[in-house]
């Protein structure tokens with residue numbers, strides 16, 4: 001039984017390893033920071049699963065009337081690739097033979113479009129790393145003044161991990177267990193005092209692009225400092241909830257915590273109250289990677305004629321804390337289900353919405369599933385029962401209308417999502433013509449050809465209808 005004064009949302013906090021209530025520390029709005037994309041390539045649907053997590057939190061809180069302020073950074077400098085020890089943006093610029101900033105703006109724009117395709121509400125602010133360099137320099141100066149950072153012989157500035165007593169609390173890594181030479185970002189030959197220290201600022205060396213002047217010489221920021229600097233600046237010194245994918249727990253968030261805590265005024269306080277991590281998405285049993293050839297983008301989903309909101313549905317059918325395996329057939333099944341529900345809703349519109357007490361009770365129950373550490377699988381199970389339930393059409397209508405802002409599944413719209421490859425379109429047209437001419441032999445053969453393309457055709461009183469076949 002929930003306490004009367006319980007917050008509407010509780011989540012599993014990685015730092016305390018407990019489910020804790022999400023609260024606005026200033027009593028006004030819950031301040032959320034979600035690590036954003038590195039804009040040297042398209043976000044894949046795994047990245048989007050993590051970005052959706054912030055949207056689920058936001059919708060759950062807003063549904064209960066709680067205000068949210070969400071900041072998400074755009075990393076367009078300083079994220080070093082583990083494989084090549086090269087800035088990901090500059091590496092992409094070399095491959096594409098373009099200016100890194102123009103690449104960044106293009107992928108940033110696509111990131112916003114992909115989020116919109118999943119009904120992820122925009123953050124309140126998207127600060128770009130390249131435009132927050134002064135902020136990072138101030139933070140680094142501050143850390144140096146407080147004795148948490150030093151300049152190495154190579155000119156780079158390092159965070160002194162031995163000065164931050166609880167280093168490792170977030171990820172469970174202990175300083176003495178982190179072996180010298182372990183690679184978790186990029187190596188700094190010999191300039192660090194201690195193997196677990198990391199660069200806050202890298203000396204430019206041979207690098208000619210994306211570098212800035214600082215009191216310690218020319219260079220560029222390390223990856224972790226951007227999130228400390230931006231989150232504390234744009235959320236006014238306190239983050240109520242910090243969100244990211246599970247791989248960011250270490251070293252990114254561990255290092256961010258070590259940087260941010262000394263930057264806030266009260267010593268011993270946590271700059272971030274709660275840490276929320278989403279598990280990874282697999283596709284057809286494997287980690288999404290270029291080498292496996294299974295990196296799936298929103299545009300791949302759209303190219304198959306599938307509504308990207310089906311992806312949102314699939315993600316919600318799985319708890320954020322579990323690794324999830326996705327397949328084309330589950331996206332297809334979600335697509336078909338959503339289409340059916342949307343059609344049913346159009347039929348229920350013939351009745352006026354009936355806000356009965358049992359409607360209100362179900363809405364509350366579903367909102368509580370979201371509040372219970374985002375138990376969206378349970379919430380979806382309850383949503384599934386509505387269509388074929390004993391509720392009247394007016395009640396079903398009222399339920400869909402009340403719940404759509406929470407689920408974000410566009411249940412109230414009939415969507416024109418039937419985008420078809422040209423070949424299939426031509427076959428469908430030929431089949432409709434064959435039927436009109438009562439040439440059933442041709443129409444059956446065309447049906448078989450369409451089946452090979454994964455398309456199922458049904459003949460109804462209103463003519464032929466098609467859908468993508470579920471395997």
Ligand code: AMP
Nearest residue numbers: 037038046047050244245246248280281
């Ligand atoms: P990136 O653009 O690589 O910096 O990643 C953006 C976000 O996606 C981070 O929060 C990552 O933790 C997250 N992420 C990366 N791969 C996956 C995956 N396969 N499933 C879910 N989230 C992921």
Ligand code: ZN
Nearest residue numbers: 035036227252
């Ligand atoms: Zn971050």
